Amino acid sequence: xxxxxxxxxxxxxxxxxxxxxxxxxxxxxxxxxxxxxxxxxxxxxxxxxxxxxxxxxxxxxxxxxxxxxxxxxxxxxxxxxxxxxxxxxxxxxxxxxxxxxxxxxxxxxxxxxxxxxxxxxxxxxxxxxxxxxxxxxxxxxxxxxxxxxxxxxxxxxxxxxxxxxxxxxxxxxxxxxxxxxxxxxxxxxxxxxxxxxxxxxxxxxxxxxxxxxxxxxxxxxxxxxxxxxxxxxxxxxxxxxxxxxxxxxxxxxxxxxxxxxxxxxxxxxxxxxxxxxxxxxxxxxxxxxxxxxxxxxxxxxxxxxxxxxxxx
Amino acid sequence: xxxxxxxxxxxxxxxxxxxxxxxxxxxxxxxxxxxxxxxxxxxxxxxxxxxxxxxxxxxxxxxxxxxxxxxxxxxxxxxxxxxxxxxxxxxxxxxxxxxxxxxxxxxxxxxxxxxxxxxxxxxxxxxxxxxxxxxxxxxxxxxxxxxxxxxxxxxxxxxxxxxxxxxxxxxxxxxxxxxxxxxxxxxxxxxxxxxxxxxxxxxxxxxxxxxxxxxxxxxxxxxxxxxxxxxxxxxxxxxxxxxxxxxxxxxxxxxxxxxxxxxxxxxxxxxxxxxxxxxxxxxxxxxxxxxxxxxxxx
Numbered sequence: 001x002x003x004x005x006x007x008x009x010x011x012x013x014x015x016x017x018x019x020x021x022x023x024x025x026x027x028x029x030x031x032x033x034x035x036x037x038x039x040x041x042x043x044x045x046x047x048x049x050x051x052x053x054x055x056x057x058x059x060x061x062x063x064x065x066x067x068x069x070x071x072x073x074x075x076x077x078x079x080x081x082x083x084x085x086x087x088x089x090x091x092x093x094x095x096x097x098x099x100x101x102x103x104x105x106x107x108x109x110x111x112x113x114x115x116x117x118x119x120x121x122x123x124x125x126x127x128x129x130x131x132x133x134x135x136x137x138x139x140x141x142x143x144x145x146x147x148x149x150x151x152x153x154x155x156x157x158x159x160x161x162x163x164x165x166x167x168x169x170x171x172x173x174x175x176x177x178x179x180x181x182x183x184x185x186x187x188x189x190x191x192x193x194x195x196x197x198x199x200x201x202x203x204x205x206x207x208x209x210x211x212x213x214x215x216x217x218x219x220x221x222x223x224x225x226x227x228x229x230x231x232x233x234x235x236x237x238x239x240x241x242x243x244x245x246x247x248x249x250x251x252x253x254x255x256x257x258x259x260x261x262x263x264x265x266x267x268x269x270x271x272x273x274x275x276x277x278x279x280x281x282x283x284x285x286x287x288x289x290x291x292x293x294x295x296x297x298x299x300x301x302x303x304x305x306x307x308x309x310x311x312x
Numbered sequence: 313x314x315x316x317x318x319x320x321x322x323x324x325x326x327x328x329x330x331x332x333x334x335x336x337x338x339x340x341x342x343x344x345x346x347x348x349x350x351x352x353x354x355x356x357x358x359x360x361x362x363x364x365x366x367x368x369x370x371x372x373x374x375x376x377x378x379x380x381x382x383x384x385x386x387x388x389x390x391x392x393x394x395x396x397x398x399x400x401x402x403x404x405x406x407x408x409x410x411x412x413x414x415x416x417x418x419x420x421x422x423x424x425x426x427x428x429x430x431x432x433x434x435x436x437x438x439x440x441x442x443x444x445x446x447x448x449x450x451x452x453x454x455x456x457x458x459x460x461x462x463x464x465x466x467x468x469x470x471x472x473x474x475x476x477x478x479x480x481x482x483x484x485x486x487x488x489x490x491x492x493x494x495x496x497x498x499x500x501x502x503x504x505x506x507x508x509x510x511x512x513x514x515x516x517x518x519x520x521x522x523x524x525x526x527x528x529x530x531x532x533x534x535x536x537x538x539x540x541x542x543x544x545x546x547x548x549x550x551x552x553x554x555x556x557x558x559x560x561x562x563x564x565x566x567x568x569x570x571x572x573x574x575x576x577x578x579x580x581x582x583x584x585x586x587x588x589x590x591x592x593x594x595x596x597x598x599x600x601x602x603x604x605x606x607x608x609x610x
Contacts, residue, residue, distance in 0.1 A: 021429070022427075022429040022430070024427070024509050025423045025428075025429040025432070026429065028419045028420060028422050028423035028427070029419075029420055029423045029435065030419075031419060031420060031476065032416070032420040032435075032477065032484065033435075035416075035474065035476075035477020035478045036438070036477075038477070039454065039473070039474055039477055040445070043449070043450040043452075043453035043454050044445070044449055046453035046457075047449050047450070047452060047453045050452070050453065050456075057456060057459065104347070107340060107343055107344055107347075108344075110337075112337060114341075115344075118344045118348055119600075120596070121348045121352060122348070122351055123592075124351065124352075124355065124589065125354070127585065127588045127592050128585045128589075129534075129537060129559075129588060130556075131538070131540050131559050131584070132559060132581040132584045132585050135560075135563050135577060135581050136354055136357075136578070136581055137354075138563075139357075139574060139577070139578065140354055140357060144372060145371060145372050145374050146374070147357055147374050150373050180351070180354065184351060186531075186603070189599075189600060189603050190603060192600075235443070238444060242446055244540075244541055245540040248540075248544075249540070249560050263446070263448065267545075270451075270452050271455075271545055276452055276456060279448070280452050282448075283446060283448040283449040283451075283452060286446045286449070287444075287445055287446055287449045290445075291441075
């Protein structure tokens, strides 16, 4: 701004310094710009091209028009099922995870002694590498000599589920793993930051109006942190839809394709069967799906997300 | 239920309020402790299993603690599997990537936070939009390019290069948010004194960014240390495996019925998780502050 007011008196010098400013900016931007073109833009366009071909890496690609997409929608046995399983996994993991993180954050936000110990306890699981956590979960839920089933059996007397050996219990097993490792993680810390950003004055005002603690939570806390909820929801959905590692490490998509999620389907087509063209088409459909979902959420956000700054 | 409970004592609502407050406190502690136990149990079980003998891990019903703690498991694991190689490889990838992500992300975030230039807002949106892009869209063509033109399959290059190209949208975003909270007056004062943009970044902003940089360093460390898909696609000889791949490799080895390997698998799991946990504890102070202060909440 200061540069513009000075522009009248010494135009030459200012425009030189302005040019310098822009050039410097682009120099600082350079690593990302180069990376964006080389590692995102060009690959994305290549991926689009490959999606109209069949390509096994060894022999040259062959143009097939919309063939891959037609195959995905009409002939591929695992296309719709893998989407459905992914939706199931994300549809349960994200709401439970976001609500769970919020509840933990609210509990930790009570100003009592010792919360930092609990915060660390809740955070610890998110530090465990996914592969390690999956190996460990596989072991905890081992149907015969795992501790969880033993506990279930002793407390309820019913025959506990066979988790990773039973197609209908594998996804719930993975959901429990995801909740354990993410509920207290960065998402909870972000919620805590959001909660601590709510001004004390608002609470005091609500209290003067006779609002109890639930009313204060419902009508002050919750609206004020809707931006945080929205942020975590959007990132949570994007992340959960791409679930790959736990499913691969635990059962490689099995048993009986039970955890053959969409990302696994892409991976297997690309690097298992080397159908690079078809896998690219699948990946592109995935991108379109995720971008559309995010866009829809942003539209919906206008109806429920409250941005305090805009309304002041 | 919320931050104001502590204040209730002073708002003379008498004994009922006091009792109510005690009840809420007790419930909060009870809830926290129950959840804490639940969260801890997997850790406890891993440690306990890692100290059992092979057959002991398959007892029905399972024993809570090992009869005799097998500390030797922590010695045997090193010779049972090339764990030392895998850990070293993981450490190498971390050392080769994390500084790149921190350095380049700081530069880019600086441009976004402190410069006014045509296209800035467009690039910023473009950068954020890459968060929506599923990994597979770029992974497949990148793999083909690396394989066809660079011969980089089964090398660490595909894992290292992206970190030196901005280090990812999330990292840049976090640092940019943090930089925005530092008053511009500091830059202006330095500029009047003739400081270049580089000096301002290096002498003024970076020292003030320490919590955010520590946060980014931890997140990047975890991302690289934990990464599975990248190494899984690009590395195929066990000598080059990172610990994440090694652990999975070890897990898939067929188990002989006489000598279960679960105890050693748990030992290896702990060896993999330990560096991440230790690192977090030594930087924890910065971490929470970094997230709180970057205003990373929407």
